[in-house]
Amino acid sequence: MRPKAPGPVPTATLWCVLATGLVSALLFGDGLGVNLILVAIPATLAAYAAARAAGRRARPWTLVWGVGGLALLGIPALHDAGWPTFLAVVGAVGLASLALHGGRTWRAVLFGPIGLFDSVGSGIGWAGRGLREMVDGSRGRAAVVLRTTAVAVGLLVVFGALFAGADAAFADLLGALMPDVDSVADVPLRVLSFAVGLLGALAAARTAAAPLRWDRLKGRPGRPHGRLEWALPLIVLNLLFAAFNAVQLAVLLGGYERVFSETGLSRAEYARQGFWQLLWATLLTLAVIGLALRWAPRGGARDRTLVRGVLGTLCLLTLVVVASALRRMDLYVDAYGLTRLRISVAAMELWLGVVIVLIMAAGVLGARRLPLPRAVAASAAVGVLAFGLMSPDALVAEQNVRRYERTQQIDIGYLDGLSADAVPALDRLPEPLRSCALAGIEAELEGPGTPWYATSWSERRARDILAERGVSTEGYLCTPWRDGFQEESGGEGGYDGADPYVPHGG
Structure with a gap:
């Protein structure tokens, strides 16, 4: 089941692994959004270079799993709710394991992710040997690469600073695009993100070069009955x-x-x-x-x-x-x-x-x-x-708003805990139900703006809606009365019925 040790790690794989670690350190820490795809791209290139150097070729099912995994990582860029994001990330890891390992059997499908963790330790040794060989064989070229990189970075810093000082709009654009790494408290998180991105990309590349052959793990067939x-x-x-x-x-x-x-x-x-x-x-x-x-x-x-x-x-x-x-x-x-x-x-x-x-x-x-x-x-x-x-949160809000329009019954206490995906539907409620339903979501969206790479499309849309119409619960009690409510025993959603949101003292 365990393959032979792979050949030397390709130089392209090492550069892509390093790029994955750097992008992870810069973009993770503020939330999830398009940064997941930006991190997955160099990791995918690292695995591709390693597989190609090992003589493996992409098959139709490999492309299906790979494209499907990248598509799942696009969910956080669209919607704000955390639970679909969790399912999407877990699903993307599963599809990545199928793309890297291959296989047709139930064992390959179920145990593939174990092979990724198995490759973390062996991938470190594999990369270490590759680094030593690369340094021994290209001492002069390494110096050239370092000098060239230093000159390029220096030019970017100097001219970028000049252009930012010359035009406020360009300075704002640079400020929005560049990750915020000013806080010293963020350093441990950035270091951890760098390590996770580096080791994850290295494990994927090592698996692509020499995957565990789960299909060769044979089980004992069941005894046929009469x-x-x-x-x-x-x-x-x-x-x-x-x-x-x-x-x-x-x-x-x-x-x-x-x-x-x-x-x-x-x-x-x-x-x-x-x-x-x-x-x-x-x-x-x-x-x-x-x-x-x-x-x-x-x-x-x-x-x-x-x-x-x-x-x-x-x-x-x-x-x-x-x-x-x-x-x-x-x-x-x-x-x-x-x-x-x-x-x-x-x-x-x-x-x-x-x-x-x-x-x-x-x-x-x-x-x-x-x-x-x-x-x-x-x-x-x-x-x-x-x-x-x-967008399940949006569907939950939409169905409950329609039910309120039909029955005049709604559980604002539950809807108040939904994500920004629910804002367009909840915005249709009459006041003060609207403000009471959106107060919790607005509180979560308040504060400094999230960077572009960690902001979902739903979150930006919710901010626009709340900025345009505002939320005001002043003079109203947004805690529903329980008297006369029909409660659902053992279920989710709390109490139900007509919620009397009345002014203070009413």
């Missing part, structure tokens, strides 16, 4: 799924009001009672399918037909369960409004449905025509990218 022993439990499970789906169809045709009257449950209680159970049912079904494939009979064409028929039926019935879970969440949101948790678990349930469709497609087309591990990884990356691009 047809009756294997199929009978799954057929019983299919019958249970079919009975549940038949009840769901009867409820849909008969109307939910009849179910509410017979069970005594409210719309929200019925939705809350069902969604989480159906989500767990979907997850457990995927586990059952994985174990069933491991222990499936493998005697010939008849066994393959049996496996496809039984598991295909289970997948179809599970898709109906996924649709039912999403319908329950729709009822839940209609009763209590949309929150971050609810949109997250609904997105996860939707992605699990996509995975089930991919399993069915792989069963029909075969593993060669549709490599399931790669397809699932690609669907997860597309899901994270779509989740970040649609």
Whole structure:
């Protein structure tokens, strides 16, 4: 599984690794934005130079993973919310590991990121040997490079200072473009950012030159069972799924009001009672399918037909369960409004449905025509990218504002904690609800401006909106009364109902 030691580190790789460390030290520390892409570019070039020197060539899937990773790093440049940014960064690391390692199996998909950490220690020694060889072989050229760099930097400093003194607009432009490194307190953070960027780029280059071969890690295949022993439990499970789906169809045709009257449950209680159970049912079904494939009979064409028929039926019935879970969440949101948790678990349930469709497609087309591990990884990356691009905080605010326009019910205490992505939707609320909803966001955006490389597009748009219309809560109590509120037990979003934001003394 472990490859041979790579050859000498290319000079281009060393320069790109150093550039990654410097860019990390300059641009990290003020937040995340386009600086993630600016750091990823030299790191990608370092890995490319190392792979090319080692004789590795980019394949179509390598380009898919690489481009997908860079696209995910664009999420922080567009939106302000931290949780989609976290998912995007984690997804980008996963796609980077796939691009560097390659591989078609589940082991390559799941264990690839471990190879990046494995390359940190070996990458330091690899770079040290390369530096010694470069210095020994080019002592005269190193002096020329240092002199040339010193002259270029000196010219930039001298003429840049002159032009900045001659024109205030040019001075402002330079001030906006140059990172702020004046504070002594920032030095430890800058040093840490330099080390992380340097070691990260070095690990990526070392992995690109000599990756761990996860596909060579073989597991013991499961023992095939007899047809009756294997199929009978799954057929019983299919019958249970079919009975549940038949009840769901009867409820849909008969109307939910009849179910509410017979069970005594409210719309929200019925939705809350069902969604989480159906989500767990979907997850457990995927586990059952994985174990069933491991222990499936493998005697010939008849066994393959049996496996496809039984598991295909289970997948179809599970898709109906996924649709039912999403319908329950729709009822839940209609009763209590949309929150971050609810949109997250609904997105996860939707992605699990996509995975089930991919399993069915792989069963029909075969593993060669549709490599399931790669397809699932690609669907997860597309899901994270779509989740970040649609701006979940903005969707939460938009849905709750529409619900207020329809029912006059809103939870300002929850919306006040959203990110700057929610400002355009919350700006439509009438006063004083608008100011109460935007007060917390405005407080987060106050203070010195964030540098351009750490400012998202949503944050700039929110600042423009708040600067144009302002926020004023003077004379109003922005803490809702709890008397008479309908509270949701065990859920996210706190209390609900009509929030009486009244003047002081009212």
